[in-house]
Amino acid sequence: MSRVYNFCSGPAALPEEVLKKAQSELLDWHGAGVSVMEMSHRSAEFMSILASAKARLARLLNISDDYEILFAQGGASTLFAQIPANLMNGFDSACYLDTGAWSTKAIKEAKKYGQVNVVGSSKEQRYQTVPDFSTLTLDESAAYLHLCPNETIGGLEFSDLPETSLPIVADLSSTILSRKIDVSKYGMIYAGAQKNVGPAGVVICIVRKDLLARSSDDLPTTWSFANLAKNDSMINTPPTFAIYLADLVFEWLENQGGVEAIEQANIRKAEALYRAIDESDFYSNPIDPAYRSRMNVPFVLADKSLEAVFLEESEAAGLRTLAGHRSVGGMRASIYNAMPMEGVQALIDFMHSFEQRHG
Structure with missing residues (x-):
């Protein structure tokens, strides 16, 4: 059987080298006698995989010690609600930039947790361009500014960021690791893995540590960013095989x-x-x-x-x-x-x- 060229938006194609390595290790990971899918998530073997994934990602994106790297579940769509649940705590509102379908979905979820200020939108332009950042109506007392720099459905992407004192929260599901970014300009980055990182099932979250204090004790335990950080992303069983494959993709990227x-x-x-x-x-x-x-x-x-x-x-x-x-x-x-x-x-x-x- 010959492999095709897969242009799917997600779950997307994985590097063939990664698939072959995963295949060779499927039954017996590094002499452990078991597959990664069968390992205890608290075993020394899997803990080494998790540590490797975090270290490789930190090197690839030059992530400083000011940030926590978390592996969350539920997809980026769950993060649309999880972010305001954590980061709007103690604030009256949050700012959102509307540039397409995924921005719209994030706005809808955020409205369940507080006031959402849509600071700019290209809806009238059918989401075929990006609003002029100089015209944005930013409220600098808000909790954060949310944006989606690549709208997968519409095929629109931007790399510049608005000038603001607000923590910028960005959905980088479609762009993470595809271009250089300055992580220090963001309060939080999140990205579903199934486009540039690995299989579906895990969301990478890069959260500035000072923002973790906003997580309320009243949140569901697994939804708290602070709890995820405290427990090294293992409040419950994490998506172990997805994290393992992400580590292999990070290794592949380093080799490229x-x-x-x-x-x-x-x-x-x-x-x-x-x-x-x-x-x-x-x-x-x-x-x-x-x-x-x-x-x-x-x-x-x-x-x-x-x-x-x-x-x-x-x-x-x-x-x-x-x-x-x-x-x-x-x-x-x-x-x-x-x-x-x-x-x-x-x-x-x-x-x-x-x-x-x-x-």
Whole structure:
């Protein structure tokens, strides 16, 4: 059986080297005689895996001792509620920037815990651009400013941050480890693993230690960031196999040259795919070119009646999961870290061939 090029937005493709290493260790991890899936989470073996994952992530992102690295469960969608439950404690409101579907979902959940000030929105622009940060109506007495720098569904990404004294809380599910970031500019970073880190089941949380004091004792035990930190992410049984695979992905990234090297590879992939779209009248991308995502590339055909044919033929050509999100339609190619340039080139070649046959 030959592997296809998987353009799924998540759970996304994993590096083949990681899958092969996990396969070789599946029945017997490092001579322990058991799989990681069978280990006690409090065993010395798994504790070494957890420590390795935290240390590798800290090196890759240059995370200082001012932050705790937590491994949470429930997906980033649970964090939409868990964040305000922890960080709005003692505050009247929180600020949110609205740039797309995931921002909207986060806002909806936060409203259950207090007043939400939507400080800027590109909804009227159909989420195809980013609000001018100079026009944001920030309340500097709020608990934090929440934003989503990469909107996976819409294919919109931004790297600059607003100027504010508020702790910035960022959903980096689609961008973590794909580009250099200055962690010190954030109060909290969170990211579902199933895009650039590993399989679904764990959420990476990087929380500035001073913010942990906001966690109320009245919170459910497993929801408290302070409790998660105090118990090294093991209040209950953590998603052990997902953390193990994340550690293997971190190791793979280090072997690629780290975040700086993978960012350059991501730039080359994205530029090639957007160039193929822009040079054709057959395909188009609706996002403001200044804010096009490197990770998630949506595109539509000039003749929408051909979209179903495009998806059928691309699937047959070994290019999998190119359908756009059900809320927007069209096509979407997610080209995360694990997608090789060869996969992107195969998609470009297919797009050229499809246009010649149907254009």
